[in-house]
Amino acid sequence: MPFDYDLLVLGAGPAGEKGAVQAAYFGKRVAIVECAKEPGGAAVHTGTLPSKTLRETALFLSGYRQRDLYGVEVNLHRELAVPKLLSRKDAVRDLEVARIRWNLERHGVPMLKGIARFVDPHTVEVAQCGGPPRRITSEVFLVATGSKPHQPEDIPFDDEDVDDSDTVLLIDRLPKTMTIVGGGVIGCEYATMFAALQVKVTLIEGRGRLLPFLDLEMGERLRGAMNSLGVTILLDTKTTKVARVPGVGIRSTLNTGVMLDSDKFLFAAGRSGRTGELHLESLGVKLDKRGYVQVDGDYRTAVPHIYAAGDVIGFPALASTSMEQARVAVCHAFGFTYKRQVSCVLPFGIYTIPEVSCVGLSEEACNEQELDYVVGRAFYRDNARGKIIGDKDGVIKLIFDRKTRVLVGCHCIGDRASELVHIGQAVLLGKGTVDTFIEMVFNYPTLAEAFKYAAYDALARFGATIGQPKTASPAM
Numbered sequence: 520m521p522f523d524y525d526l527l528v529l530g531a532g533p534a535g536e537k538g539a540v541q542a543a544y545f546g547k548r549v550a551i552v553e554c555a556k557e558p559g560g561a562a563v564h565t566g567t568l569p570s571k572t573l574r575e576t577a578l579f580l581s582g583y584r585q586r587d588l589y590g591v592e593v594n595l596h597r598e599l600a601v602p603k604l605l606s607r608k609d610a611v612r613d614l615e616v617a618r619i620r621w622n623l624e625r626h627g628v629p630m631l632k633g634i635a636r637f638v639d640p641h642t643v644e645v646a647q648c649g650g651p652p653r654r655i656t657s658e659v660f661l662v663a664t665g666s667k668p669h670q671p672e673d674i675p676f677d678d679e680d681v682d683d684s685d686t687v688l689l690i691d692r693l694p695k696t697m698t699i700v701g702g703g704v705i706g707c708e709y710a711t712m713f714a715a716l717q718v719k720v721t722l723i724e725g726r727g728r729l730l731p732f733l734d735l736e737m738g739e740r741l742r743g744a745m746n747s748l749g750v751t752i753l754l755d756t757k758t759t760k761v762a763r764v765p766g767v768g769i770r771s772t773l774n775t776g777v778m779l780d781s782d783k784f785l786f787a788a789g790r791s792g793r794t795g796e797l798h799l800e801s802l803g804v805k806l807d808k809r810g811y812v813q814v815d816g817d818y819r820t821a822v823p824h825i826y827a828a829g830d831v832i833g834f835p836a837l838a839s840t841s842m843e844q845a846r847v848a849v850c851h852a853f854g855f856t857y858k859r860q861v862s863c864v865l866p867f868g869i870y871t872i873p874e875v876s877c878v879g880l881s882e883e884a885c886n887e888q889e890l891d892y893v894v895g896r897a898f899y900r901d902n903a904r905g906k907i908i909g910d911k912d913g914v915i916k917l918i919f920d921r922k923t924r925v926l927v928g929c930h931c932i933g934d935r936a937s938e939l940v941h942i943g944q945a946v947l948l949g950k951g952t953v954d955t956f957i958e959m960v961f962n963y964p965t966l967a968e969a970f971k972y973a974a975y976d977a978l979a980r981f982g983a984t985i986g987q988p989k990t991a992s993p994a995m
């Protein structure tokens with residue numbers, strides 16, 4: 520019997536949307552099932568875009584960027600700040616939802632509303648609110664149901680002042696004090712955002728360092744910037760008890776014996792795969808202990824016609840990689856040859872204040888691989904555009920293989936870091952060398968021009984390769 524569809528996609532977040540339209544573009548009959556009211560997933564409703572919009576609004580309302588430039592202290596109006604924060608976030612959400620709806624529509628992909636679960640390997644039942652369940656068959660499936668915040672049982676999430684990364688966006692007032700557990704990407708981003716809004720933030724991290732995937736030097740620069748912003752960072756620390764104390768707020772008792780009271784408590788210590796409703800294991804699909812779907816290099820599960828992509832398969836769990844994984848999965852499923860794999864050169868953008876971004880190897884990774892390397896740095900304070908915008912702390916750091924002169928790592932901290940890193944990414948992908956940056960002409964004045972001076976800085980450390988320098992750096 521023919522199937523209803525060639526591809527049924529479960530979940531309309533970044534992975535589901537891009538996987539669905541990829542197959543439809545090449546003429547496949549595709550539908551997408553979504554249980555939320557609107558498409559977009561965590562990226563649009565609870566994660567990427569709302570948090571980045573909050574960041575921009577926080578920077579604007581706090582006058583953070585202008586403080587040092589004009590010597591103007593912006594007085595934050597605490598009561599007005601929250602409605603402004605929320606309305607901007609909602610406006611961006613609505614625009615993005617409209618874009619996704621239009622993208623699905625123009626590719627002829629219907630969105631079926633309801634919670635999906637498998638009833639056999641080729642049939643999904645969609646439980647519709649207020650209507651009878653509907654059964655849909657498909658030749659191929661893409662599971663793109665994402666993830667949800669990890670909620671340990673000993674944290675009282677039923678208290679209105681105890682949040683996870685989904686509910687923190689529903690704030691109705693700015694707290695004076697906030698305790699955040701988890702020094703991962705979410706914890707660090709929200710810590711700096713709320714600190715910029717003059718909330719006194721304490722960040723608790725169980726390990727000895729924040730964001731251990733960052734180059735150590737850049738991680739330390741970020742830690743210093745967070746301290747300057749007023750964030751208190753407690754490393755090697757865990758909570759042993761979290762509870763409301765009437766008249767005081769939320770009290771966190773730490774393993775060090777310290778008791779920390781705050782108006783708000785945010786638990787941001789990891790996520791788990793949203794697979795509970797799908798009945799995947801009964802089909803033979805393997806999950807790990809956090810509920811993440813196990814896939815092979817082509818994003819295929821143990822059941823060959825069921826693919827999975829995005830947050831539901833775990834690391835790196837980014838909107839950027841989720842979209843690309845879904846495209847690759849669909850290309851593999853239907854034999855489209857134009858795309859076979861996700862690039863091995865993946866950038867990371869962390870939207871803390873200041874922004875941090877990286878691609879390629881850190882110094883520590885070079886040392887682990889016993890790679891002889893050369894580092895070059897350029898500082899925004901020495902860059903004309905950096906002076907104009909008043910960012911004194913920004914740094915571009917480039918790492919080159921000493922033998923081949925090829926760029927192996929690019930690390931940026933400061934304004935526009937997550938945009939600038941793509942210059943490094945393009946050079947990495949093209950196997951460019953230190954000389955690539957020396958030859959390039961950059962617009963002036965730009966932050967991008969700092970790449971040239973980071974390369975000159977490295978060049979001076981390569982040794983006598985360009986004659987005998989008369990000054991410390993050949994970048995005249």
Ligand SMILES: Cc1cc2nc3c(=O)[nH]c(=O)nc-3n(C[C@H](O)[C@H](O)[C@H](O)COP(=O)(O)OP(=O)(O)OC[C@H]3O[C@@H](n4cnc5c(N)ncnc54)[C@H](O)[C@@H]3O)c2cc1C
Pocket residue numbers: 529530531532533534535552553554555558559560561562563565566567568570571633634635636663664665666684705793796797828829830831836837838839840841868870
């Ligand atoms: C606070 C925060 C900030 C972030 N910031 C960034 C960032 O700056 N950059 C970045 O790249 N990434 C960021 N991320 C990560 C990014 O949001 C995710 O990687 C991305 O949303 C994953 O996309 P996805 O399609 O796999 O899953 P999701 O976006 O989670 O979408 C899954 C969809 O499936 C639906 N669904 C679930 N179960 C079912 C079911 N049984 N039936 C039907 N539908 C179902 C859900 O309703 C949802 O719409 C952030 C995440 C958080 C939480």
Ligand SMILES: NC(=O)c1ccc[n+]([C@@H]2O[C@H](COP(=O)([O-])OP(=O)(O)OC[C@H]3O[C@@H](n4cnc5c(N)ncnc54)[C@H](O)[C@@H]3O)[C@@H](O)[C@H]2O)c1
Pocket residue numbers: 700701702703704705706708723724725726730756757758787788789790834835836837867868869870
């Ligand atoms: N800019 C971005 O790309 C961006 C932004 C936000 C989120 N995300 C994605 O969202 C995902 C989840 O982020 P996250 O920050 O929740 O998770 P994470 O896994 O990145 O970090 C969690 C942190 O919490 C710590 N931790 C865990 N349990 C703890 C405890 N009991 N006490 C103290 N510390 C504890 C861990 O050591 C870890 O450092 C990530 O995979 C990330 O890719 C990406």
